[in-house]
Amino acid sequence: MNLDDFSDLIERxxxxxRRDAEERRERLIVPPGALGRLDELGEWLSAAxxxxxxxxxxxxxxxxxxxxxxxxxxxxSGRAAGTTHELVRxxxxxxxxxxxxxxxxxxxxxxxxxxxxxxxxxxxxxxxxHRVRRGSGRIDIEDALSxxxxxxxxxxxxxxxxxxxxxxTDLVVLGDLSVGGTTAAATLVAxxxxxxxxxxxxxxxxxxxxxxxxxxxxxIRDALRRARPVLGDQLELLATVGGADLAAMTGFLLxxxxxxxxxxxxxxxxxxxxxxxxxxxxxxxxxxxxxxxxGEPAQSKALDRxxxxxxxxxxxxxxxxxxxxxxxxxxxxAAAFAAELPERTPVAEDAPSEEEAEEAAxxxxxxxxxxxx
Numbered sequence: 001m002n003l004d005d006f007s008d009l010i011e012r013x014x015x016x017x018r019r020d021a022e023e024r025r026e027r028l029i030v031p032p033g034a035l036g037r038l039d040e041l042g043e044w045l046s047a048a049x050x051x052x053x054x055x056x057x058x059x060x061x062x063x064x065x066x067x068x069x070x071x072x073x074x075x076x077s078g079r080a081a082g083t084t085h086e087l088v089r090x091x092x093x094x095x096x097x098x099x100x101x102x103x104x105x106x107x108x109x110x111x112x113x114x115x116x117x118x119x120x121x122x123x124x125x126x127x128x129x130h131r132v133r134r135g136s137g138r139i140d141i142e143d144a145l146s147x148x149x150x151x152x153x154x155x156x157x158x159x160x161x162x163x164x165x166x167x168x169t170d171l172v173v174l175g176d177l178s179v180g181g182t183t184a185a186a187t188l189v190a191x192x193x194x195x196x197x198x199x200x201x202x203x204x205x206x207x208x209x210x211x212x213x214x215x216x217x218x219x220i221r222d223a224l225r226r227a228r229p230v231l232g233d234q235l236e237l238l239a240t241v242g243g244a245d246l247a248a249m250t251g252f253l254l255x256x257x258x259x260x261x262x263x264x265x266x267x268x269x270x271x272x273x274x275x276x277x278x279x280x281x282x283x284x285x286x287x288x289x290x291x292x293x294x295g296e297p298a299q300s301k302a303l304d305r306x307x308x309x310x311x312x313x314x315x316x317x318x319x320x321x322x323x324x325x326x327x328x329x330x331x332x333x334a335a336a337f338a339a340e341l342p343e344r345t346p347v348a349e350d351a352p353s354e355e356e357a358e359e360a361a362x363x364x365x366x367x368x369x370x371x372x373x
Contacts, residue, residue, distance in 0.1 A: 001151045003234045003254065003280035010257045010281045013047035021046035024053065027343040037311070041289075041331055042338030048262050048287065049170075053339040057332045061108050061164060062098065062173040063252070064091065064321050065157070066127075067115035067245030069180030070138035071223070076216035078207050079179045082135065085118035087177040087320065088127065097322040098175065105328065111177065112160055114153055115244030130156050136243035139184055140222035143240050150239035150247050157251025165259040172256060173291070173328055175266035175321025178245055183216055185272035186298040187223040187241045191231060192275050193301050197221040202268065202296035207317070234280050242276075249273040257284040264289045264331065265308070266324035268296035275302040289331065291324030292316055 021043040026032055032039070046054040066088050072081035079087075088111055090096040094103060102109040113128045117135030120128045132153045136144040145153065164172060186200040193200075197220040203213060223241045230236040238247040250273040256263050257277075265274055265288055277284050285306045292312040293300070303310065311327040 001154065001235060003154070003250075003277075006254045006258065006277075006281040006284070010254070010283045010287075012283050012286045013044065013260075014050045015047065017050050017052060018043050018047035020052045021054065021338065024343070025338065028341045029344050030337075030341055035334075035337055038330070038334040038337055041334035044289075045262070045331070045335050046338065048260060054335050055170075056339065057171050057328075057335050059168050060171045060173060060328055060332075061110060061169045062102050062175070062321050062325055063160065063164065064098070064109070064111045064175045064177050065245040065249045065252070066111055066113050066177040067181065067243050068117035068135040069144070069178060069184055069243050070136055070142075071140060071183050071219050072180030073138065074140070074215050074219050075212055076183050076208070076219055077179050077204055078212075081179060082117045084116050084177055084179050085122050087179075088113070088116065088123055091177065091320065092124065092127070096320060097318050098320045098325055101322060101325045105325065107173070107325065107328065112156070112248065114156060114248040130160075132156060132244040132248070136184075136245075139187060139226070139241040139243075140219045144184065144243045145239045145247065147236070147239055149244065150235055150242070153244045153247035154235065154238070154251035157248035157253070158255035160248070161252045161255035161259060161261065165256070165261045169261065171328075171331065172261060172263045173266070173321055173324045174249065174252070174263050174270050175319065175324055176245055176249065176269040177320055178243075178269065181243065181245065181269045182296060182298075183219055183223075184241060184243050184246055185269045186296070187220050187227055188237070188246070188272040189268075189275060189298040189302045190220060190224055191227040191237065191241070192279060193305055195301065197224060200298035200301055202298060204296075234276050238276065245269075246273050250276045253277045253288070254281060254284060257281065257287040260287070262287055262289070264291045264324040264327055266291055266321045267294035267319045268299035268302070269319075270324075271299045271302040275305060278306055289327070291327035294319065294323060
């Protein structure tokens with residue numbers, strides 16, 4: 001598998017349709033600019049859907065990829081290593097922030113176990129049946145995945161994207177459930193942006209103290225030494241310092257762009273996978289929105305590189321797709337405004353009355369007569 005092949009498969013949203021949507025926006029009763037960024041969102045959706053007026057976002061879905069990361073054993077996370085299955089269980093039981101929002105917004109929630117480190121019996125078969133491996137390697141000293149596992153994970157993400165597109169999903173809220181995932185994500189961003197570990201090291205969704213931050217920074221530094229020699233091959237990069245969940249998310253993002261299915265990115269893990277996908281296919285980011293500012297410096301670095309501006313900045317750091325799901329109603333509102341606001345009634349230019357025309361005609365003849373004399 002060569003991820004660069006996606007570059008030939010992915011097209012940008014229809015520019016002609018977007019221009020038509022912009023022209024229609026100029027005719028609406030609400031003055032241009034009065035709805036702020038919602039105008040831009042509505043036009044982006046029109047181009048993605050190839051429809052003017054834009055269609056409502058009727059079948060959104062939350063998709064979360066789950067996995068454990070061996071680097072968490074170094075104490076770089078606010079959660080104990082190997083406890084991603086607890087996050088999965090909380091989401092399935094409706095006891096996590098993303099599950100509460102999904103229930104409130106009536107949005108289906110799908111969890112894909114790509115590399116959770118637990119006995120399969122602890123989770124439903126529908127979640128674990130896609131698992132590539134049990135946990136990912138400790139990226140500071142070993143590869144996260146073998147080459148074969150990395151390809152399997154990418155193909156898993158592609159298959160999930162195809163399933164969603166085939167089932168009628170018209171927009172995906174993409175997030176992750178992981179312990180140690182932000183460390184792997186920060187390593188990917190630092191490698192692809194050419195920055196040092198200290199520039200991209202954050203405190204994760206669960207929050208860590210200063211000593212844990214220092215350990216995390218050291219782990220990213222060591223992982224970067226292993227990542228830099230393989231920067232020319234995105235699949236090898238994911239195998240070296242990514243993980244099963246990150247590789248699957250990368251495949252999902254690429255195939256979603258192929259299938260013309262828009263995606264809202266959540267936090268730093270989704271942003272890192274998007275950056276890898278952009279390296280493979282430069283048009284792919286045109287199909288994505290950044291849902292929210294997560295507070296992770298690596299996320300800001302990745303979004304800047306892809307020229308994606310987050311929709312929200314409410315200080316939400318919990319991750320797990322929560323921030324991106326909070327942005328969904330904003331996107332739906334943009335679609336509703338673009339589709340349902342009426343256009344202005346055209347005002348005809350003032351034309352002269354018959355009497356005014358008759359009065360003006362003799363004047364014209366008189367001028368010609370005077371000219372003749």
